Amino acid sequence: MSHDDFPTDRPAVVTCGLPYATGDLHVGHLRTYISGDVLSRALDTLGQNNAFVSGTDMHGTPVAVQAAKEGVDPETYALRLHEKYADTFPEFGIEFDNYSHTHDETNAELTREFVRAWIDNDHVYEKEIEVAWDPEVDEPLPDRFVEGTCPYCGEKARGDECDEGCQRHLEPGEIEDPTSTLTGNPAEYRTRSHKFLRLNDFKEYLGEFLDRLEGTSNARNQPREWVEGELQDLCITRDMDWGIDYPGESEEDLVLYVWVDAPIEYVASTKQYSERVGSDEYDWERAWKEDGEIVHIIGRDIIQHHTVFWPAMLRGAGYNEPRAVMASGFVNLNGKAFSTSRNRAIWADDYLEEGFHPDLLRYYLVTAGGFQQDVDFAWDRFQERVNGELVGTVGNFWYRSLLFAYRNYEGTPDAELSTEVRDRIEDAIAEFREGLNDYSLRETGAAATRLARFGNEYIQRNEPWKLEAESDEARQVIRDCVQIAKAVGVLIEPIAPGKAQALWDQLAEDGSVHDARLEAALAAPPRKFDEPDELFEKIEDDRVAELEAKLEERVASFDDGESSEDAEEGDGETGEAGGDADLEPLLADRIGFEEFQDLDIRVGRIEVAEGIEGADDLARLEVDVGLERRQVVAGIKQLHDLSELPGEKCILLANMEPAELFGVESNGMILAAGDEADLLTTHGDAEPGERIR
RNA sequence: UGCGGGAUAGGAUAAUGGCAGUCCACGGGGCUCAUAUCCCCGAGAUCCAGGUUCGACUCCUGGUCCCGCAACCA
Numbered sequence: 001m002s003h004d005d006f007p008t009d010r011p012a013v014v015t016c017g018l019p020y021a022t023g024d025l026h027v028g029h030l031r032t033y034i035s036g037d038v039l040s041r042a043l044d045t046l047g048q049n050n051a052f053v054s055g056t057d058m059h060g061t062p063v064a065v066q067a068a069k070e071g072v073d074p075e076t077y078a079l080r081l082h083e084k085y086a087d088t089f090p091e092f093g094i095e096f097d098n099y100s101h102t103h104d105e106t107n108a109e110l111t112r113e114f115v116r117a118w119i120d121n122d123h124v125y126e127k128e129i130e131v132a133w134d135p136e137v138d139e140p141l142p143d144r145f146v147e148g149t150c151p152y153c154g155e156k157a158r159g160d161e162c163d164e165g166c167q168r169h170l171e172p173g174e175i176e177d178p179t180s181t182l183t184g185n186p187a188e189y190r191t192r193s194h195k196f197l198r199l200n201d202f203k204e205y206l207g208e209f210l211d212r213l214e215g216t217s218n219a220r221n222q223p224r225e226w227v228e229g230e231l232q233d234l235c236i237t238r239d240m241d242w243g244i245d246y247p248g249e250s251e252e253d254l255v256l257y258v259w260v261d262a263p264i265e266y267v268a269s270t271k272q273y274s275e276r277v278g279s280d281e282y283d284w285e286r287a288w289k290e291d292g293e294i295v296h297i298i299g300r301d302i303i304q305h306h307t308v309f310w311p312a313m314l315r316g317a318g319y320n321e322p323r324a325v326m327a328s329g330f331v332n333l334n335g336k337a338f339s340t341s342r343n344r345a346i347w348a349d350d351y352l353e354e355g356f357h358p359d360l361l362r363y364y365l366v367t368a369g370g371f372q373q374d375v376d377f378a379w380d381r382f383q384e385r386v387n388g389e390l391v392g393t394v395g396n397f398w399y400r401s402l403l404f405a406y407r408n409y410e411g412t413p414d415a416e417l418s419t420e421v422r423d424r425i426e427d428a429i430a431e432f433r434e435g436l437n438d439y440s441l442r443e444t445g446a447a448a449t450r451l452a453r454f455g456n457e458y459i460q461r462n463e464p465w466k467l468e469a470e471s472d473e474a475r476q477v478i479r480d481c482v483q484i485a486k487a488v489g490v491l492i493e494p495i496a497p498g499k500a501q502a503l504w505d506q507l508a509e510d511g512s513v514h515d516a517r518l519e520a521a522l523a524a525p526p527r528k529f530d531e532p533d534e535l536f537e538k539i540e541d542d543r544v545a546e547l548e549a550k551l552e553e554r555v556a557s558f559d560d561g562e563s564s565e566d567a568e569e570g571d572g573e574t575g576e577a578g579g580d581a582d583l584e585p586l587l588a589d590r591i592g593f594e595e596f597q598d599l600d601i602r603v604g605r606i607e608v609a610e611g612i613e614g615a616d617d618l619a620r621l622e623v624d625v626g627l628e629r630r631q632v633v634a635g636i637k638q639l640h641d642l643s644e645l646p647g648e649k650c651i652l653l654a655n656m657e658p659a660e661l662f663g664v665e666s667n668g669m670i671l672a673a674g675d676e677a678d679l680l681t682t683h684g685d686a687e688p689g690e691r692i693r
Numbered sequence: 694u695g696c697g698g699g700a701u702a703g704g705a706u707a708a709u710g711g712c713a714g715u716c717c718a719c720g721g722g723g724c725u726c727a728u729a730u731c732c733c734c735g736a737g738a739u740c741c742a743g744g745u746u747c748g749a750c751u752c753c754u755g756g757u758c759c760c761g762c763a764a765c766c767a
Contacts, residue, residue: 299767400727
């Protein structure tokens, strides 16, 4: 790698974080892949030798679990998704030079080479650890599949971290009352021997690496804490069948951790590309082992993997290091996070089925905000950007210029490019180049739209429609405008490759705009071309209303009436997170006093609280309501420390119909507020049995 | 009680400590080759509380809110 401005005379690699084979792609995922594609195309435009690669991440427990659920083997399952992804990307103009998957032999072989190199360089050691195990399915449980009680603060916690309580990191085996989230059964611990990559060998190196890393600032800063403190060595093996076998001495049932073979796929995929086109055209070994410019494009949730584990892995095997990591923000929907489980998302297929050109989404996602910022997707904002910038500014300028040129000159009029316009295009080229070297993709787009805006201003200022068509002055103005139109096409090609090619065709340019370099922006357009068409279409208001309604309907049907707030416009409300769910609207239907009187609400005291075996959320409570002791089932197992509840006062709806849940009879309903089930109680000294009115 | 990122007008984005600028949207006026553009005018902003300073969006202290943080997570 180097710190020279692009283009350099070294091979570059642009990678995108691997999509994980467990679900469909939505526009949030697409942001990463579109950004990678834009960067790669922009580097092409600069004349940088580069490869754009990625692949599907096929290994790991979740794939195996998901496959088992569907009754197929993991490979079949993962390959099906792999093919789906491989088909989807080109539909958005995302054209990898190579797109493979981690189960491919190239990757398996290369991964084993990496691991052997670590072993040879003495970076790997073996240690016995306690592994959580689900006795029913006889599978080891990765940390995330274990829940229990934090030994420090007593809160409910995940296997690896007390995520809701004291935030402490938990070592395997520390958590109390471990249960499997797969089956709800108590988890066992078994002693297993595992392999570790000694990250501490690279501690000093990683600090220096972060100092020179380019890309987004979050990628440089976030891992600092780890690198400066005590690094936990990385456990690189798992007790599983599905994955790449650990290559050392015969450890039959150990496979490599997915985060080992996943990033190596970047290298494997590049190697495949190189082998396909020949090393004269692209030299993967130079790129990865010597001085290539490696740029990783990822979501900001996997920064650590790319700035700590991965550079250590490369270093340990004697490879080159990344030059830049660009960690993007997320995409929100109407101001709130996507929720795939509630179908609150715009799926890749949905977008295409609506008939929108992929370039519109590409433009929106790349220019809607800073790269490390979260961007909001909303159909009305999408409409605003498309109509204002692509239709109004770029499309309108392209069409009016080419139409005027066609009508009066049947192509580009015979005149020299004016100095003013030449200078302005050169400025735009410089802005594009500087933007790219700042890793600001939106700036490359802004350079193009600003130039189109200048074009509109230029044609307006010179009013060629008021001039004699055959006059030198009119020829000059239109020649300039056609040149600007062409230059905008060259500069916007990375973001809108389809539309840029359409313009190229209208200009009767030979070849592909994708091969055009920056110099093409100043090269004369063809003398003759045909009547142009409008390249961007307006999105009408009723179309937007329809799209919004469709989305609301879908989300609402998933919500099952439990929280209808999602069906509302997200007007002005800031995003929510944590326990503060958006408030449900107050009910408009009023009830009479008599109806209220029908509710027999009592003060109670919890005497017994225990989880119901086999149920995720349910707890069995015995509540003293003065006159008698009631057994009640409440969905609070996950939300409260049951051992602390006895003795607490609560509020009970006593005349609730009896119900049987998980074989346990429930005779009443404990009142609690919100998603976190904040239990209602009394402020004063009301005794169990007292009525609430 | 931790770490990182963020908070500037309705939205998006700028400002070595020195006139808070730009784009979209909004109100008013003009121009018209084009799917309407461009020009002119107008309204509108630095998360809060202190401090340093001649001067603070910027630096310092304290706080609030949002997002993420060794999982399958873009």
